[in-house]
Amino acid sequence: MTASTAETLLSVEDLKCQFDVSKPFLNRVLEREPKRWLKAVDGVSFSIKKGETFALVGESGCGKSTVARLVVGLYDPTDGHIYFDGKDVHNIKSNAEIQTLRRRFQMIFQDPFASLNPRWRVDRIVAEPIKVFGLMSDEKKIKERVAELLTQVGLSPADGSKWPHEFSGGQRQRICIARALANNPEFLVCDEPTSALDVSVQAQILNLMKDLQDTLGLTYLFISHDLAVVRHMANRVGVMYLGRIVEIADSKTLFEEPKHPYTRMLLATIPDITMSGKEKVIMKGEVPNPITPPPGCTFHPRCPLANERCKREAPALIAVSGGQSVSCHAIEEGRTA
Amino acid sequence: MTNDTQTPLLSVRNLRIEFPTRRGVLVAIDDVSFDISKGEVLGVVGESGAGKSLTGAAIIGLLEPPGRIADGQILLQGEPIHNLPHAQMRKIRGRKIAMIFQDPLTSLNPLFTVGQQIIETILTHKDISEKQARQRAIDLLTEVGIPGPEQRVDHYPHQFSGGMRQRVVIALALCADPELIIADEPTTALDVSVQAQIIALLKKLCKEHQTAVMLVTHDMGVIAEVADRVAVMYAGRLAEIGPVKELVQNPQHPYTKGLMGSIPVLGADIKRLVQIDGSMPRLTSIPKGCAFNPRCKQVFDRCREERPNLIATGKTHAACWLYDNQDKNQDNQGNDQDSQDKREQTA
Ligand SMILES: Nc1ncnc2c1ncn2[C@@H]1O[C@H](COP(=O)(O)OP(=O)(O)OP(=O)(O)O)[C@@H](O)[C@H]1O
Ligand SMILES: Nc1ncnc2c1ncn2[C@@H]1O[C@H](COP(=O)(O)OP(=O)(O)OP(=O)(O)O)[C@@H](O)[C@H]1O
Ligand code: SF4
Ligand code: SF4
Ligand SMILES: [Mg+2]
Ligand SMILES: [Mg+2]
Numbered sequence: 166m167t168a169s170t171a172e173t174l175l176s177v178e179d180l181k182c183q184f185d186v187s188k189p190f191l192n193r194v195l196e197r198e199p200k201r202w203l204k205a206v207d208g209v210s211f212s213i214k215k216g217e218t219f220a221l222v223g224e225s226g227c228g229k230s231t232v233a234r235l236v237v238g239l240y241d242p243t244d245g246h247i248y249f250d251g252k253d254v255h256n257i258k259s260n261a262e263i264q265t266l267r268r269r270f271q272m273i274f275q276d277p278f279a280s281l282n283p284r285w286r287v288d289r290i291v292a293e294p295i296k297v298f299g300l301m302s303d304e305k306k307i308k309e310r311v312a313e314l315l316t317q318v319g320l321s322p323a324d325g326s327k328w329p330h331e332f333s334g335g336q337r338q339r340i341c342i343a344r345a346l347a348n349n350p351e352f353l354v355c356d357e358p359t360s361a362l363d364v365s366v367q368a369q370i371l372n373l374m375k376d377l378q379d380t381l382g383l384t385y386l387f388i389s390h391d392l393a394v395v396r397h398m399a400n401r402v403g404v405m406y407l408g409r410i411v412e413i414a415d416s417k418t419l420f421e422e423p424k425h426p427y428t429r430m431l432l433a434t435i436p437d438i439t440m441s442g443k444e445k446v447i448m449k450g451e452v453p454n455p456i457t458p459p460p461g462c463t464f465h466p467r468c469p470l471a472n473e474r475c476k477r478e479a480p481a482l483i484a485v486s487g488g489q490s491v492s493c494h495a496i497e498e499g500r501t502a
Numbered sequence: 503m504t505n506d507t508q509t510p511l512l513s514v515r516n517l518r519i520e521f522p523t524r525r526g527v528l529v530a531i532d533d534v535s536f537d538i539s540k541g542e543v544l545g546v547v548g549e550s551g552a553g554k555s556l557t558g559a560a561i562i563g564l565l566e567p568p569g570r571i572a573d574g575q576i577l578l579q580g581e582p583i584h585n586l587p588h589a590q591m592r593k594i595r596g597r598k599i600a601m602i603f604q605d606p607l608t609s610l611n612p613l614f615t616v617g618q619q620i621i622e623t624i625l626t627h628k629d630i631s632e633k634q635a636r637q638r639a640i641d642l643l644t645e646v647g648i649p650g651p652e653q654r655v656d657h658y659p660h661q662f663s664g665g666m667r668q669r670v671v672i673a674l675a676l677c678a679d680p681e682l683i684i685a686d687e688p689t690t691a692l693d694v695s696v697q698a699q700i701i702a703l704l705k706k707l708c709k710e711h712q713t714a715v716m717l718v719t720h721d722m723g724v725i726a727e728v729a730d731r732v733a734v735m736y737a738g739r740l741a742e743i744g745p746v747k748e749l750v751q752n753p754q755h756p757y758t759k760g761l762m763g764s765i766p767v768l769g770a771d772i773k774r775l776v777q778i779d780g781s782m783p784r785l786t787s788i789p790k791g792c793a794f795n796p797r798c799k800q801v802f803d804r805c806r807e808e809r810p811n812l813i814a815t816g817k818t819h820a821a822c823w824l825y826d827n828q829d830k831n832q833d834n835q836g837n838d839q840d841s842q843d844k845r846e847q848t849a
Contacts (some may be wrong), residue, residue: 224693271771325567333781334550362551363720368764375774392692397766397775420768437722438767443682447702448695451665 167286171460172252175236176177176212180245182231183207186456187469203456204222205231205406208245210482213401215351218378218385220395221415222431223405224452229388232405233356236386237272249368268298271345274358277337281329287340288325291315294347314343319373342373348380352388371398392435396420401488404428407463410482414489424491426468426501462494469496510537511578511681512561513715516574517628519556519565519738521785528785530556530569532738535812538682541712542703545729547722547748547761549782552735554718558684560584561716562599563591579681594616596625600675604687606667609674610659616670617655620677625679642673646703665696669703676707683708686718702728722765734758734759737782755820757794792823801823843849 180436182319187193187200213219221229232238238249239252247254249266257263271294274280281290291311312322318339331335338358341478345353358374371394377383379462389395395402396416403413404427412425423429437445450467453459462480465471474494482492495501519531526775531553543561547696559565561576563583576584583594585684597602603609611619620639621632630638638654643651646669659667668688675683685704689697705728706713717729725732733743742755752757763776780797783789789796792805804823812819813826 225694231590252840335781344702364722365549365761365764366781368766368777369779371766372777390701392694392770393766396768397772431695433767434694435768436698436701436727438750438765440724440726440747445698447698449699451663451696452693458520470563480589 171216172378173212174249175213176210176248176388177211178246178248180206180209180232180235180247181243182228182235183243184242194419195227201456204458206212206235206242207456209403209405209410211403211410213352213386215386216378216382217400218387218398219409220387220389220391221405222389222395222398222402224390224431225404226407226452226455228408229390230356233272233354233386233388237270237354238267239272249474251453258494264298268300268348268352269335269350270352271348271350272354272356273338273341273345275360277334277341277361280341281337283329285329287315287326287329287332289329290329290340291325291343291347294344294477297372298348300348310347314346314434317346318343318379318480334362335369338362338366338370339373342370342377346377349381351382352384352386352394354388355502356388357390358387360389360391367394374398380386392420392432407458409463409492411464411493412489412491413482418487418489424469424485424489424496424501425493426495427464430467432443462492470501478500511540511575511579512716513580514557514561514574515577516555516575517571519560520555520572521569523568525786526565529572529788530738530785531560532788533574533811534735534738534740535574536733536740536743537732538714538716540681541708541714542731543708543715543717543729543831545725545726545732546716546718546722546735547732548735548741549720551782551784553738554720555686557735558601558686558718562595562601562684563588564595585660591662596623596680597678598680599682599684600678600680602668602671602675602685602688604690605666606671606691607659609671610667612659615656616662616674617659620670620674621676622653622676638677639673639702640685642677645676645707646673647699648668648673663691665699668692668696668700672700674706674709676711676713678718679711682714682715682716682760684716684718687720688717688719689724690719704728722750722762727784737788738785739756739793740812740821741794742820743819744813744820750819752817754815754818754825755822756798756824763839786793792821801847 173435181200183204186203188198209232211219221232223229232239235242243300254266257266288311291314292307294374295301295307295310301310312326315322315324337417362370387398399416402416402419406427412428423432433446434448448467459466461477462475465475480492480494483497484490484492515561517531517534521528521530521747534557560571565662571584575582578598603805620642621635624635624638640651640655643655648654648666648669662670689700692700702722708819719725729746731744732746732749734741736757742758753762760776760778764778766775780798791807792810794806795801809822811824815825
């Protein structure tokens with residue numbers, strides 16, 4: 166793979182997104198409570214090269230989906246920048262240019278049941294983005310394109326005349342992928358695309374995604390909480406905890422030489438399917454309430470290496486070696502191997 | 503109690519569960535048999551709709567109408583329990599067989615403190631004073647790893663996090679010292695770090711209490727960590743059953759082989775995952791013969807006509823015609839060459 170020399174397709178810089186989770190105005194006044202904010206994404210930076218898969222992994226609520234939604238423009242960032250092909254996407258003024266840009270991104274969601282209109286036949290669902298962007302107007306051409314897309318994702322053109330409920334979960338995810346590919350996008354944001362599927366069906370979808378990447382040169386932002394899936398799919402991986410990236414590295418490095426205490430513990434939680442019988446370290450505690458995150462390094466209540474500094478001061482993401490960056494005082498101070 | 507070592511704790515014999523519908527009778531569980539011994543963890547895996555939950559529900563007597571046991575038997579310590587009147591089954595539930603669901607809130611009443619719920623269950627099944635029951639509740643909360651159990655015992659379910667709630671549910675399941683716990687996807691809704699904690703806890707407590715567990719899950723990783731034996735379900739039938747190590751490292755049934763190959767594993771740098779094409783049939787269109795035959799790469803004529811029963815493969819038991827006539831070829835490893843031979847013999 167020529168990935169290392171490839172150019173950057175997407176980069177995000179110091180992305181932040183907070184949600185207002187205050188009680189209603191009147192309650193706030195009566196109970197003398199200030200406004201409350203939840204920092205779902207709190208200063209996230211990464212970049213993705215053309216043709217690569219970058220994965221974000223982390224436990225529920227760490228902000229993965231929020232990053233995905235920010236990237237495709239479903240949410241507006243509170244702060245930070247998103248560059249696509251070198252252009253700051255929030256600085257584009259011309260409508261035509263925004264349209265062109267939007268066509269180049271697509272998103273696939275976790276729930277293939279909720280994301281398909283149950284009252285539309287499959288061919289209409291797949292054709293919709295083509296019509297929205299007005300790329301083709303000839304009905305016959307559109308029909309041909311839909312047939313081509315359905316074939317590409319392993320369905321048959323005849324499936325176009327069926328309803329979504331006639332398909333299994335994996336087949337519905339194929340329909341979602343066909344729809345996402347309709348306008349020849351370059352970049353797909355995939356938010357837990359196989360989490361709702363059985364493993365055997367997941368294998369079909371992951372294989373399909375890899376094949377499509379090879380044939381169409383797609384770039385993926387791949388979101389998952391399943392570390393083994395991430396290892397299988399990604400070239401680079403960012404590990405998130407409470408809205409921040411705590412470690413980022415090439416997939417191989419991250420899985421073979423994890424540095425951050427959270428990454429290490431997360432890797433240890435993966436059930437050992439090979440039954441090698443090695444002793445397990447179990448992570449203590451649970452992810453704290455994101456509305457009132459712990460001060461300093463937000464991982465400190467669960468971290469075996471935490472000291473006084475960790476309770477006061479948030480660590481910065483620092484490069485440790487070729488492409489691996491970690492945010493941890495213990496690593497910076499050399500307190501750990 | 504029949505404490506005969508020959509009698510398994512639980513015996514499911516030729517279980518058949520049907521759903522009468524307007525368009526005919528759907529057979530959701532079709533001739534399923536297995537045993538669980540005292541203190542044993544049996545993992546039950548299979549894809550969505552394979553019939554895992556229904557099997558568990560039938561054992562604990564919580565099958566919801568119109569679903570009904572149409573045939574077969576369920577024996578607890580040798581005594582049939584599939585045909586008991588409701589009142590009698592309720593006594594067994596909690597006392598002898600307890601249940602843990604995926605969503606801890608299904609097992610907890612939001613209007614009562616966790617202490618009240620645990621104490622009530624203890625008092626229903628045990629002849630002790632309320633004060634002793636409260637102490638037992640606190641001890642149990644300590645055992646399942648809830649910090650500050652003296653205070654937490656008086657808290658309501660909503661005051662606990664998801665992982666803590668599942669710990670409370672485990673305490674509730676254990677409080678009458680049941681012989682068997684049916685745990686249906688107990689960690690599926692939890693974060694990975696919490697999942698690992700709960701699995702370790704369940705494993706430790708069941709060992710200490712000598713409680714048998716039927717662990718229903720679609721996660722082979724969880725099975726590999728906890729189970730002693732594994733049953734693989736497919737389209738309402740058992741495809742394969744055997745000791746966990748054999749089944750995970752040396753699966754024999756073509757479906758189990760495909761299933762194991764489709765799981766991404768760390769450390770293995772593979773470009774493509776093993777893929778089983780197609781999907782599990784719906785209940786309305788279960789094929790004749792072996793239910794897996796339309797997807798099986800080793801299918802031969804007999805598979806399309808006759809349904810295979812579990813056959814000893816030397817390592818596990820698999821419902822697959824490739825293993826028929828085992829006596830002719832004792833060390834059949836079930837690899838493709840052997841299967842080829844078998845196919846020629848049988849065809
Ligand atoms: N629209 C919203 N309003 C308020 N809070 C939100 C909103 N969307 C997300 N959050 C909160 O932001 C945090 C991050 O949520 P997000 O959905 O990005 O997490 P995630 O990593 O995708 O988790 P999961 O694995 O559960 O999908 C969570 O605490 C969530 O409750
Ligand atoms: N009330 C019902 N009426 C008709 N069919 C039903 C009913 N309840 C369950 N079934 C069918 O019985 C089969 C087995 O369901 P069951 O819930 O046992 O599956 P499962 O293996 O637990 O799946 P999952 O992993 O999705 O929980 C499914 O095909 C399901 O559609
Ligand atoms: S900064 Fe401190 S608390 Fe945070 S991960 Fe590093 S050692 Fe642990
Ligand atoms: S019985 Fe036949 S179709 Fe069924 S799994 Fe065995 S070889 Fe395949
Ligand atoms: Mg999410
Ligand atoms: Mg189920």
